Amino acid sequence: MKSRTTFYTALTYAAGLLFLAVFIGPILWFLALAIRSAETAFEMPPQLTFEPTLDAFRHILVDPGTNAPQLVNSLIVAIGAVLLNLPFSVPAAYALSRFKLRGKKNIMLWYLGLLMAPPVAFLIPYFVLITRVGLQGSYLSMVLVLQTLTIPFSVWLMKSFIDEVPAELEEAARVDGARWHTIMWRITLPIVRPGIIVTSMFAFVFAWNNAAFPLVLSSRSTATLPIGTLGYFATSGVTWNYIAAAAVLAMIPPMIIFLVFDRYVVRGLTFGSVKG
């Protein structure tokens, strides 16, 4: 009996370790790649001990520092995408959740379809469109086109949050004498604030991680960090430690966001408790 328990415990740990290796392993390996010298990167057998160096980070951020402005560009585009996203997706989600609309289901499915289609399929039309209106290479072009990804996703997410707010709360506010706009601003939106934060987080990360749109829409001066990272594949041979350093850099903002706002994610996922 006891040995069987031990066996299963061991099996559980083994499975856990396997999962860790698959999910965390590559990240650790890339982290290691970013802080070791380029020469030792691909030595066989792999060297597990090495002299850590910040040379790669110095190269990408300071001298010549190609990726520093790209980091700023990424922030501008991602924050811009979030700011443009909310005023459209939140009212849309509110309307889809609360009002009786003809074809409501079709609208929701259409949003989902937009999410499922590979962005690459739209690259050329978007490029032509943006060029025609004279926005090529601008931050605005990327912010605009990213909305095709962030708005559908945000509407779906926000709608599920708004659905969770009991209709009685809005009815109580109506009987209390409030008009619909007061109800939205003072009752519904404050209650779904965790939802708005979670939605913004995801919109930010979507925009931050997107490489396809900036690839065709950005110019040299507005290129984002993923584009900069890709750039190392083309120039003076493949410089793995620079790529790794840029990738690690690109990982930091989403990680910070999730660390700071994780309580909202948890609250967002256990949203039913609003009723209590």
Add this chain to the structure above:
Amino acid sequence: MASMTFDGIGKTFSDGTVAVANVSFTVADGEFVVLVGPSGCGKSTLLRMAAGLELLNSGRLLMDDHDVSNTEAQDRDIAMVFQNYALYPHMTVYENMAFGLQQRKMPKDKIEKLVRDAAEMLDLTKYLHRKPGALSGGQRQRVAMGRAIVRHPMAFLMDEPLSNLDAKLRVQMRAELKLLNQRLGVTTLYVTHDQVEAMTMGDRVAVLKPVGNAGESNLQQIDTPQRLYDRPANIFVAGFIGSPAMNFVRAELRAEGAGLRAAIAGTGISFPVPASAVLSAYAGRQVVVGIRPEMFLVCPEAEALFNEPVPVAEALGADTYVFFDIASPPVDVNDAEEPEEFKRKGTNRLVARIPPAATPAPNQRLPLTVDLQQLHWFDPLTGTAIRD
């Protein structure tokens, strides 16, 4: 304060379900009227129409002779207490109570005074800065009440406000609510499915029944609790009001000398009926007899009308409820009874309320008679009471 008149109100939902039809009654200024009935009887829909949350398809709703049928909820000056309280979770108790006053653009100092007065009345003063999540069920219930009374509205609407409380608290809040209503004298329309709540709280009680089509009416009877109990208009009201419910048995009336004799269907039991003009008209016909549990009297075996074994006895301390079966087809209070159903076989379970000392041992026979003067009589086809 205002009176509230429902004038031929009807509501059919978009899927064709008739929720409410032909309901007319008036709640007088300051009166406490309870709407009671089983689920689906339209009581909540009526309340929501009174609040303006649901539109009416037919009829008019008057408040003090003003037609408010098409007035928005926001403009009706009515306060509503919801079943799950619907407190704004992100606002403190103070903000919850002040919200309605703020919508009426009342000056801040006046709001402050009204909220503090209401909080004092409801013993909520020390919780004013807490959020609803940090309150107990009873406290939340009081906040919901506070949010209503702070506005001094024309009328209160309450949708099963006590149903989420535990039994003990419910009894306590029942009395508190009734006192509050007497103190404030506000016109109140109160919805519940609990007939005990209806009987104990209402100045008058309206008994509602689900309707099958737009030709019927949900409203079965509206009267004081005692009159509903003593003189139910029909078999539905008789069966709904009272706990345990009234017993119904099928019987055939026949003339016997100058009077009448009733024979309980399927059994050999018969008893003389006090003569009355309306009952005489039913001689030779079938009727439904209503016997309240307390009308049964324990008697010597020789005088017994019923002498059946008692499989179950519920001792409540002051009284004992005894259940026994007679070999007579049961009565469905929701349906018209066709004559052939009287010939059907079946057992009808009756309940009697007896003094605890008379409680029989399990399955022992208990001789019972009935106070014949108090029996209720109903027409089996229409369900209406047969009464002078």
